[in-house]
Amino acid sequence: MRVVIAEDSVLLRVGVERLLADEGIDTVAAVEDGEALLAAVEEHRPDLAIVDVRMPPSFTDEGLRAAIEARRRVPNLPVLVLSQYVEERYAVELLAGGASGVGYLLKERVADVSEFVAAVRRVAEGGTSIDHEVITQLMVRSKRNPVDSLTQREREVLGLMAQGLSNAAIAKSLVVSDGAVEKHVGNIFAKLGLEPSNSEHRRVRAVLAFLNLG
Template sequence: MIAEDSVLLRAGVQRLLADEGIETVAAVEDGDSLLDAIAEHRPDLAVVDVRMPPTFTDEGLRASIEARKRIPNFPVLVLSQYVEERYAVELLAGGASGVGYLLKERVADVAEFVDAVRRVAAGGTSIDHEVISQLMARSRRNPVDALTQREREVLALMAQGMANTAIAKSLVVSDGAVEKHVGNIFAKLGLEPSSSEHRRVRAVLAFLNLG
């Protein structure tokens, strides 16, 4: 489902997703309608604009947080012109599984957006690097101080939902080098293998100083 106050943007995103074989079960324009529609339709994902009526500040983000309280790990992909730090932290602190936060002006192409939609709906993450940078800047303490610059770059790309092969391509290094960096990241963050939690998600939370 889509929550966006602009009629043109709602229609545009709905058409874009339809072209990729993704059905929109509801399209609403405010936070209250978002929560009602989620309860009624139980969609696989909500694509939510941050600023909606009545105040056009953070209604969408607050509604997303409430939706995930009512339905734990309900997949939400937030689209915003800005990083709303307070509620972004609260959204991510609730668990990074099935969470996306993209800045509208930094979505490079349709394929990238659709990939984020599918990834978040499947329980993955897609967090814009600029969002990560701003949240890191506000943190009082940084649990990733032990990481090298390259390991930070790898972890930032992990936070965007990239697999090792895609990270290797982005950084122009071998798959083996990325695997080594990922192993070092897990070791330095003290993330032992777990059957109940995905270490990549836990590493992202640690990177954002939330887990």
């Protein structure tokens, strides 16, 4: 796997690069601002871009805006955003642009190496990895959520799907059987009217519905 890292903190940038190297993941470019990120993704066409939200010059939302632009310039570019806080406005824009190959993690998650690496691989493969806190805040902003018909347990399952967990991982988290999770997932798809599609994965479409973005 080939990645581009955009992070203004030298220590974190180098730390993430070394962490990835230990997992056999190659960093083809490590940059410190949005413009350099755009140049790097256009040049290298990486398997994943890991982007800090707050970068120079104003240290507000340059990184997230650059990530959105990077996906516009390089369609289907997987992007994993790292942030100290949830930047609600642009998080919505990033996710609404297509949840396939998108991750949004709070930086504290990087400390859990196995969780972070799993998120990197998942997003690079076209999946999602959305921090629970991000999900919570986006749910609060929703005026009307299309998952009202789901049971409490089905909502719990869908919330874990939004974090990128597999059925087996969901079963372990909820302490239920794999068969029970498969049944819940089937019910979720049925209630949301998500028929099989060749162009869009139903789990991704369910995540969008959960966040009221689809």
